[in-house]
Amino acid sequence: MNTISNVINILTTEEKKIFINILRKKNKRQDTKNIELFNLIAINPNTKDIDILLYGKKAKGAYHALSKRLFDSLIDFVATKGFEDSKSEEMEIIKLLLASRILFEQKANSVALKIVRKAELKALENEQYGILNEIYYTQIQYSHLNKKLNINDLIKRFKANKTLFQKEENLNLFYATVQNQLNNKGENINQTITDTLSKFNISIENGLSYRSLFKILEINNTKANITRDFYSLLPFIEKVNKDLELKQHLLDKHLFYHIQILYYIANSYFRNKNFEKCNTYLLQMNTEMLKQNKKYYDRFLPQHTLVYVLNLNYSGEAKMALQLANEFNYIKYKQQITYSLDLKLTTAMILFQQNENKEALNVIREFSFSDKWYSNKAGENWVVKKNLAEIIFYMEAENLDLVESRIKSFRKKHTAYLKSNNEERVLEFLSFATYNFYNKEKIKSEEFILKMKKQLANRKSKNEDVFVQSFFAWLKAKVLNQNLYETTLDVIKNI
DSSP states (O other): OHHHHHHHHTSOHHHHHHHHHHHHHHOOSTTOOHHHHHHHHHHOTTOSOHHHHHHSSOOHHHHHHHHHHHHHHHHHHHHHHHHHHOOOHHHHHHHHHHHHHHHHHTTOHHHHHHHHHHHHHHHHHTTOHHHHHHHHHHHHHTGGGOTTOOHHHHHHHHHHHHHHHHHHHHHHHHHHHHHHHHTOTTSOHHHHHHHHHHHTTOOGGGOOOHHHHHHHHHHHHHHHHHHOOOTTHHHHHHHHHHHHHTTGGGTGGGHHHHHHHHHHHHHHHHHTTOHHHHHHHHHHHHHHHTHHHHTTHHHHHHHHHHHHHHHHHHTTOHHHHHHHHHHOOTTTTTTSHHHHHHHHHHHHHHHHHTTOHHHHHHHHTTOOSOHHHHHHHHOHHHHHHHHHHHHHHHHHTTOHHHHHHHHHHHHHHHHHHHHHTTOHHHHHHHHHHHHHHHOTTTTTSHHHHHHHHHHHTOTTGGGSOHHHHHHHHHHHHHHHTOOHHHHHHHHHHHO
């Protein structure tokens, strides 16, 4: 059921209509239940006793057979539609290569030589080193048929491409190795990446392809999300961006990668509190999302919306940020759950910063699943932020019992994780917040204020995650009796 539902969810409304029409044409009998099953799952994938709904009685065998046929039809439709819609240069090159081989076999050598040469030029232009490898094999195999060909030049091109192809292969090995090791929480992430780059002889200085730059950037962004160190990522981001500017002719041909890279760049600038540059890249990202008949618009809208809302809020445009967050269609993008959860939590924080604590609590209470479930979907760091926000909201509501139980639970669940990821500042904040909550008569003392200000001026603060800074801003506003949102913007700006 979930398998069929997952496939249906990737289809657009128009594609669902086309698929149903295909089923209707294929059905030779009027009592075939495949369309009815499709509609049931599309409306509610958790529907129970579907066999009874379909057949009016228990019929598990017939239902499972029908489900398998529907699944097979869906896969066939998705694959066929993908080939029909594919206008990628890669597919065009493969078609040219295949056509040349068929023509060689049919002894149409003159046409075959022209077509395989055309395939080579297109592959060179698009950095398709893997396909080029096959193209050169074909050219070498039939080189005796081309009297104008300099075989030494061809071999030279073949060897040069083989070097580039090896880099691509090494990059894939690097990517797979690091992704696997990132799952081991005890690993030193920086050292893992450095060692693995060295192991496979990879360097950004070596003229990597567009896809290779994307993969390395993706790994480093993953590292930054785990370590919360986006400050160290910024020079690398800027270096990659300069390299990509030299590949302008490839942007539309690698549109998916280009949009994702623009997201990484925008997100990195936001995390480093350069909101103006973040906005510049968000605008570029939106422009690219509209290209090719909005081919990737829905795919990237949730993450674009998330960073845009955050950037607006910390740029002083909270009302606009809140409006954009409230307009987001969570049902339509329910499959992109990580970004949806981030956006929902961000909405709660913005409401809280605007002194709408009751509404913020209502949003938090919408998170009705277990912490383990959310950790699997969005990561433990998201759960930490959600639980910390919940504690603050209950403190603001003066709910003594819930504050006490949530603090105990938080320390029990997250202390080891935070220490292992060098995020003791979160624990320091919780200690300050707890002291503040239970000792309201003492927090106005000069000693406490100085201690709190010292924490805000901590030498690591420059590199610190913007969300942790926001928590300390709440504490500062509380102690000094200041406007929370204005204090937050001031803390973010001056650290």
